[in-house]
Amino acid sequence: MSHPILEVQQLNKSFGGVIATDNVDMRVTQGEIHALIGPNGAGKTTLISQLSGLLTPDSGEIIFQGKTITGLPAYEFCRAGLARSFQITSVFQEMSLLDNVAMAVQARSGHSFKFWKNAKKEKLLREPALQYLEQVGLAERCNWLASEVSHGERRQLEIAMALATEPQMLLLDEPMAGMGREESAQLISTLNGLKKDKTLLLVEHDMDAVFALADTITVLVYGRVVASGEPDSIRNNEQVRQAYLGEDDN
Amino acid sequence: MLTVEGLNTFYGSSQALFDMQLEVGRGEVVTLIGRNGMGKTTTIHSIMGIVPPSSGRITYKGVELIGLPSYKIARLGLGLVPEGRQIFPNLTVNENLIATAANTFSKANPWTRERVLELFPALAERLTSMGNLLSGGEQQMLALGRALMTNPDLLLLDDATEGLAPLVRKDIWTSLQALKKAGLSILVVDKNLADLMKLADRHYVIEKGQIVWQGSSQELRDNPSIKDRYLGV
Amino acid sequence: MEASILVIQLLNGLQLGILLFLLSAGLTLTFGIMDFVNLAHGALYMLGAFFCATLTIYTGSFLLAVAVAIPLTALAGYILERLVVQHLYHRDHLDHVLATFGLILCIDTLVHLIWGPEGIAIPLPEILNTQVEIFPGIVFPTFRLLIIGMGLTAAAGLYLLVNHTRVGMLIRAGASNRRMVGALGVDISTLFSGVFALGAALAGLAGMLIAPITEASIGMGSDIIITTFVVIIIGGIGSMKGAFLAALIIGLIDTFGRSFLDDIFKIFMSGEAAETAAPAVSAMLIYILMAVILAFRPQGLFPPLTR
Amino acid sequence: MPEATIGKQHTAVKWISIVMITALAVIPFGLYLAGNAFWLDIFTRLVILAIAACGLNLILGLGGLVSFGHAAYIGLGAYAVGIPVYHSTYGGMDAIASYNGFVHLGLAMAVCALFALVTGIISLRTRGVNFIMITMAFGQMMFYAIVSLETYGGDDGLTIDLRSEFPLITLDNPVTLYIVCYLSLLALVFLLHRISHSRFGLILQGAKFNEERMGAIGVNCYRYQLTAFVLSGLICGYAGFLLGNFTTFISPEMMDWTRSGEIMFMVILGGAAALWGPVIGAVIFIVLEFVLSEITIYWHLYFGLLLIFSVLFMRGGVSGALSRWFNSSRSSGTQRQA
Amino acid sequence: DEVKIGFITTLTTGAASIGKDQENAVNLALEHIDNTMGGKPVKLIMADDGFKPEVGKQATDKLVKQDDVDFVAGYIWSHVLLASRKSVLDADKFLISANAGPSPVAGKLCHENFFSTSWQNDQTPMAMGETLNKQGVKSLYIMAPNYAAGKDMVAGVERTFKGEIVGKDLTKWGKDAQLDFSAELAKAKASGAEGIFVFYPGKAAGAFIKQYEQAGLRDSLPLYTVFTIDSLSLPKLKEAGMKSVLGSSMTQFWSPDLDVPANKKFVADFREKHGSYPSFYAAQAYDSIMLIKSAVDAVGGNLDDMDAMRAAMEKADFDSVRGEFSYGNNHMPIQNFYSRKVVEDADGNWTTQIDQVVLENHQDVYASECKL
Numbered sequence A: 001m002s003h004p005i006l007e008v009q010q011l012n013k014s015f016g017g018v019i020a021t022d023n024v025d026m027r028v029t030q031g032e033i034h035a036l037i038g039p040n041g042a043g044k045t046t047l048i049s050q051l052s053g054l055l056t057p058d059s060g061e062i063i064f065q066g067k068t069i070t071g072l073p074a075y076e077f078c079r080a081g082l083a084r085s086f087q088i089t090s091v092f093q094e095m096s097l098l099d100n101v102a103m104a105v106q107a108r109s110g111h112s113f114k115f116w117k118n119a120k121k122e123k124l125l126r127e128p129a130l131q132y133l134e135q136v137g138l139a140e141r142c143n144w145l146a147s148e149v150s151h152g153e154r155r156q157l158e159i160a161m162a163l164a165t166e167p168q169m170l171l172l173d174e175p176m177a178g179m180g181r182e183e184s185a186q187l188i189s190t191l192n193g194l195k196k197d198k199t200l201l202l203v204e205h206d207m208d209a210v211f212a213l214a215d216t217i218t219v220l221v222y223g224r225v226v227a228s229g230e231p232d233s234i235r236n237n238e239q240v241r242q243a244y245l246g247e248d249d250n
Numbered sequence B: 001m002l003t004v005e006g007l008n009t010f011y012g013s014s015q016a017l018f019d020m021q022l023e024v025g026r027g028e029v030v031t032l033i034g035r036n037g038m039g040k041t042t043t044i045h046s047i048m049g050i051v052p053p054s055s056g057r058i059t060y061k062g063v064e065l066i067g068l069p070s071y072k073i074a075r076l077g078l079g080l081v082p083e084g085r086q087i088f089p090n091l092t093v094n095e096n097l098i099a100t101a102a103n104t105f106s107k108a109n110p111w112t113r114e115r116v117l118e119l120f121p122a123l124a125e126r127l128t129s130m131g132n133l134l135s136g137g138e139q140q141m142l143a144l145g146r147a148l149m150t151n152p153d154l155l156l157l158d159d160a161t162e163g164l165a166p167l168v169r170k171d172i173w174t175s176l177q178a179l180k181k182a183g184l185s186i187l188v189v190d191k192n193l194a195d196l197m198k199l200a201d202r203h204y205v206i207e208k209g210q211i212v213w214q215g216s217s218q219e220l221r222d223n224p225s226i227k228d229r230y231l232g233v
Numbered sequence C: 001m002e003a004s005i006l007v008i009q010l011l012n013g014l015q016l017g018i019l020l021f022l023l024s025a026g027l028t029l030t031f032g033i034m035d036f037v038n039l040a041h042g043a044l045y046m047l048g049a050f051f052c053a054t055l056t057i058y059t060g061s062f063l064l065a066v067a068v069a070i071p072l073t074a075l076a077g078y079i080l081e082r083l084v085v086q087h088l089y090h091r092d093h094l095d096h097v098l099a100t101f102g103l104i105l106c107i108d109t110l111v112h113l114i115w116g117p118e119g120i121a122i123p124l125p126e127i128l129n130t131q132v133e134i135f136p137g138i139v140f141p142t143f144r145l146l147i148i149g150m151g152l153t154a155a156a157g158l159y160l161l162v163n164h165t166r167v168g169m170l171i172r173a174g175a176s177n178r179r180m181v182g183a184l185g186v187d188i189s190t191l192f193s194g195v196f197a198l199g200a201a202l203a204g205l206a207g208m209l210i211a212p213i214t215e216a217s218i219g220m221g222s223d224i225i226i227t228t229f230v231v232i233i234i235g236g237i238g239s240m241k242g243a244f245l246a247a248l249i250i251g252l253i254d255t256f257g258r259s260f261l262d263d264i265f266k267i268f269m270s271g272e273a274a275e276t277a278a279p280a281v282s283a284m285l286i287y288i289l290m291a292v293i294l295a296f297r298p299q300g301l302f303p304p305l306t307r
Numbered sequence D: 001m002p003e004a005t006i007g008k009q010h011t012a013v014k015w016i017s018i019v020m021i022t023a024l025a026v027i028p029f030g031l032y033l034a035g036n037a038f039w040l041d042i043f044t045r046l047v048i049l050a051i052a053a054c055g056l057n058l059i060l061g062l063g064g065l066v067s068f069g070h071a072a073y074i075g076l077g078a079y080a081v082g083i084p085v086y087h088s089t090y091g092g093m094d095a096i097a098s099y100n101g102f103v104h105l106g107l108a109m110a111v112c113a114l115f116a117l118v119t120g121i122i123s124l125r126t127r128g129v130n131f132i133m134i135t136m137a138f139g140q141m142m143f144y145a146i147v148s149l150e151t152y153g154g155d156d157g158l159t160i161d162l163r164s165e166f167p168l169i170t171l172d173n174p175v176t177l178y179i180v181c182y183l184s185l186l187a188l189v190f191l192l193h194r195i196s197h198s199r200f201g202l203i204l205q206g207a208k209f210n211e212e213r214m215g216a217i218g219v220n221c222y223r224y225q226l227t228a229f230v231l232s233g234l235i236c237g238y239a240g241f242l243l244g245n246f247t248t249f250i251s252p253e254m255m256d257w258t259r260s261g262e263i264m265f266m267v268i269l270g271g272a273a274a275l276w277g278p279v280i281g282a283v284i285f286i287v288l289e290f291v292l293s294e295i296t297i298y299w300h301l302y303f304g305l306l307l308i309f310s311v312l313f314m315r316g317g318v319s320g321a322l323s324r325w326f327n328s329s330r331s332s333g334t335q336r337q338a
Numbered sequence E: 001d002e003v004k005i006g007f008i009t010t011l012t013t014g015a016a017s018i019g020k021d022q023e024n025a026v027n028l029a030l031e032h033i034d035n036t037m038g039g040k041p042v043k044l045i046m047a048d049d050g051f052k053p054e055v056g057k058q059a060t061d062k063l064v065k066q067d068d069v070d071f072v073a074g075y076i077w078s079h080v081l082l083a084s085r086k087s088v089l090d091a092d093k094f095l096i097s098a099n100a101g102p103s104p105v106a107g108k109l110c111h112e113n114f115f116s117t118s119w120q121n122d123q124t125p126m127a128m129g130e131t132l133n134k135q136g137v138k139s140l141y142i143m144a145p146n147y148a149a150g151k152d153m154v155a156g157v158e159r160t161f162k163g164e165i166v167g168k169d170l171t172k173w174g175k176d177a178q179l180d181f182s183a184e185l186a187k188a189k190a191s192g193a194e195g196i197f198v199f200y201p202g203k204a205a206g207a208f209i210k211q212y213e214q215a216g217l218r219d220s221l222p223l224y225t226v227f228t229i230d231s232l233s234l235p236k237l238k239e240a241g242m243k244s245v246l247g248s249s250m251t252q253f254w255s256p257d258l259d260v261p262a263n264k265k266f267v268a269d270f271r272e273k274h275g276s277y278p279s280f281y282a283a284q285a286y287d288s289i290m291l292i293k294s295a296v297d298a299v300g301g302n303l304d305d306m307d308a309m310r311a312a313m314e315k316a317d318f319d320s321v322r323g324e325f326s327y328g329n330n331h332m333p334i335q336n337f338y339s340r341k342v343v344e345d346a347d348g349n350w351t352t353q354i355d356q357v358v359l360e361n362h363q364d365v366y367a368s369e370c371k372l
Ligand SMILES: Nc1ncnc2c1ncn2[C@@H]1O[C@H](COP(=O)(O)OP(=O)(O)OP(=O)(O)O)[C@@H](O)[C@H]1O
Pocket: A015, A016, A018, A019, A020, A038, A039, A040, A041, A042, A043, A044, A045, A046, A047, A087, B126, B129, B133, B134, B135, B136, B137, B138, B163
């Protein structure tokens, strides 16, 4: 029972002379983990940014759950159910981890023209936030400021915030980067657990993680899709091995 | 060449390093491994004078580093590839490379822009792009290139392969191997244990700001309990 | 007749623009590139004017005075940097604003105490106090031509310095990430002191060039500082090219507004109304210009490629 | 341990609030009863400016939007008193000619809201220093517009012959006027306290810290920022309404950018992060200004030096320094136990 | 028990030189009267208005409420005077303007306790209009700052000048005032006018004169000024070698060379003490003290007798440095206006010299609006 939740048609984006997205077509099926890999500078982040509304494509369509959402502002993408994490960590440094996530919960829960009630005491915001922190293993540190935790911990926070917006689909830009082995392993299992009700688009250079998680893999080189399919077919694809994986093992 | 003894470092009132010790010999590659938030970056920042340690000794080629400003430490021959890349966003790739380039010790075969571009051909196509417009991986290459262009004797790599494609990562290990042969000492923080074990001579495992284990690659390989307990492998 | 006044106003606008550029160039260094909001930039401009005025009267030669006053202003800038500014780079803009406002108050009062409240007029040497006939029928004060020349030279020099030397790169790098520049072996604090002194010298030079036209007076710096900020905002913060072009644009628009706005207004309103509206609008002109430009280009006209 | 920090800040804030509330109530009346009528004037002015500073701090402290044009709202608020009074005294403009305080207040609010809305829509497209400058530009336009209104005295200003009339209270009595201002300030600070902890306030703060991130979690910051901008303009307009009634003389001078600067300095000096920061700033600013200028005409020198020292040695303004002081004196005890 | 006089002037900012001159004159006046009025010692409190109406008003409030003075005098600037007048008059004190003379205080806002020892703004430029007529100037270019007083000055000239006004520029004033007049001077030169009338007070004066000189307009476009060239600016202009002001015309109610005994003494003593000619600001400040003394003397020091003091002042019965004058119903002086020329005196100082009387016993035009 698989129909595409996200469909990308003929997407193009260039910066001056650099063609970062070159006629990309892609379909992501409901409930799958779809990995996006490719050499550095292939245009993966650029693609994610377009899918999250931070960049506007030069041409092409983005269709999410049957609706064309191309050209809408970033917050509308998120409202439509598409959330992202950032490759270069982007959190509220001056706030505690809990507040960071609570902010995302609040954003999800509708408009915020509420001037009177103390939001820091709202159970409706705090409790789910704590749960998401627990999910990524940060619950103990929930009262630390984001600027005071280590790089890897901030990467985990990044994921928790994306989760907290309760998206139908998560766009994760190198979630494992900067995380230690144990943390990566934990994240892999978290993501696997999400699989039931969320669709994931995962950009990652950690091939262990990719092959452990992905149902489908799309390979991007110089902005173009060069291969797309099951993990095994990709692993054995000669072109992919040369351009990305390297000749020998994995 | 580099000796760290009894190092204690605080952030405000919370202590991040407890009696830290480590040593890097000439031409040696040493790793510092541990889970997130254990104090690896703090150690490196303490060495570079970015975070001032409150007590302890750090000597490099016999010079006491504590109390020196970081530019003086760098000029002694330490090259840093920082966590999170930290390239200069408002400089072009070319400028990022040459702005801080130096050859303080007049090395015979110094790193030049050409050599760096040979190592990272991807950068050659981006020479006039502003630093912050690069992709994550390109930025990482640039950060490495930038450090090499200061022609250091001791290279400090803090998660230098984060976000690099497998192929590039492999290239980097290869070139580090070459650098090691050329006599460069390296202190590396990374999570790719397999690669590290091939490259490095010795390893330090750090847990909650303390060294809890040290030994050679072989010893580490033979000691699954360490890997299990501290590295979660 | 009509054409010649047009040419003269063009030259006047150019000269005003160049003068604004000299001021904004220093500010572009300290604010645009080093990211330090220096309200006291105007105070250095004033100091330059006063140093030059005193020296001119003391030595009897304007040019000699300028030659001595420039390093003197740079020194003043250097001292300020070491005493106050240096400790504030890593703070946020509001702290800069408050501290440099404090500096303005101090410097203005000190100038009052040293030179008295009335200000000093600077006599020009005979050769500069004349007019030249540039084209037939177009006579222009020699000194204003000198200003244009000096300004263009400074512009060229700065462009090269900032965009094509390692010092320029390091300043920009240091502004975005001081810590990293230090960790790569560059003594950033000495470099910044030097750049700040250079910015001060430029401001001082502008003051020395304007003083023979107006005079060295207390508060001259605070009067001009807003216009200077307007210039670099319109140009795009941090861009030397932007500052230069914006300065020229403002110089020209301001001059032409003052010269022809009432005539233009008279086309579509009564003479009486035009006479009240024109000066009011020409006073607002640079603000209107800035608001319009920012409304359409929030980053200014020529923002550097990054933010 | 950061958990504890938050708790401690609470005690600091509590103490500061209590001190401020009592000081502002006791000192001026004490001096007034001691026969020093002039100090009541100083404090009235101070409280009014504190209201304006709090208004500015709604966007500056919470939202990180540094407006350099807020004096314009004070001016508009004051002219909303002056112009109707002028016309009811000298005739003309029957539509607004009135001595009625509600008319004045309504006019002030309407004009300020409109001006804030129009300029906010444009200004909020920019950020950082460009925002500072574009708000200043709008302020200056308003300044020059008022200067060119010759009917109302141009830059010579306008004397307000009669104060706003309200049922039951008369603002002509300086004590009544002070009480009105004082209560307004208390109410305002309480309101801001609520706002800063509300959902709305959190959104503003989030936008200050990381606007891109806010978009990515699905928040359209612009609407919230614009609302805050208008609210803040309204508060300053209210301060202007009070100021007009207090000085009974208004001039474009009060809308000049340097005035916007002074309000901003009060906020920074007191500490933008704290609720009472702007009030503390206003107190220090006004009292110092008065006391120093009594001592010497060269008081600017000392005032300037004090500003510089306060920036160098008191991060986060006076309130920042105070709460740090509270923290350190408390935590040195807890540290040992840990 | 003493006579308390508050004197508000500008002691800081660039305009402080005016305040200093007034302060010197006031002190000289007190010296001349042995610091006594009506047998009582005088206590003088100087206060600074910082060139800002709000600061001026606050200083006034303090004088009235805290120091409880009997007279408040001074006020250089119209807006400061307008801001402060209510505070003084509401407290039932005398207010004496030693310079500012905006039209409202002469007209609809006139008050029984308000007196002026200066003039109403329009009068001096009206005298200038007459001077221009007398000198046969047919076409005129006008420049002034764009603010209330500037517009008053322009209106004043226009009221009496009979020739054609071929161009007019109102330049930006205020904090970021325009001080570079190149564009306007170019226009003026191109306009072909026979003379240029300007009003530029304070530091703008020096700036204007210099650019006028640098543009080489001395011969082609003779200069006529009001409140622009005075004893404060002339020494500076001389130092800077601005010879083009020599011979230029201006109008004023007073001049250092006015042949009146009180003036001779004032000017001589002032020069001896301070080495320079007093300015008209100083003259007015000196007169304000003398006016107060005449009132206090008349009641023999009984400061409660406001009515008698007022009556005494209305007589203008003291030795004014401007010679004989009288008060109109609005308490503004009715006095002569002279045209003056800038000359070099015997010692090489630059000063002004009376040319002729242009308006005799002139009363301002707003007196009729005053209901007193
Ligand atoms: N704003 C921009 N302006 C100009 N060039 C850009 C911009 N953003 C990205 N690029 C260029 O577009 C290309 C694609 O960048 P992108 O960040 O999408 O790569 P990526 O696939 O995410 O790489 P990595 O794995 O290294 O993160 C890069 O070469 C980059 O330099």
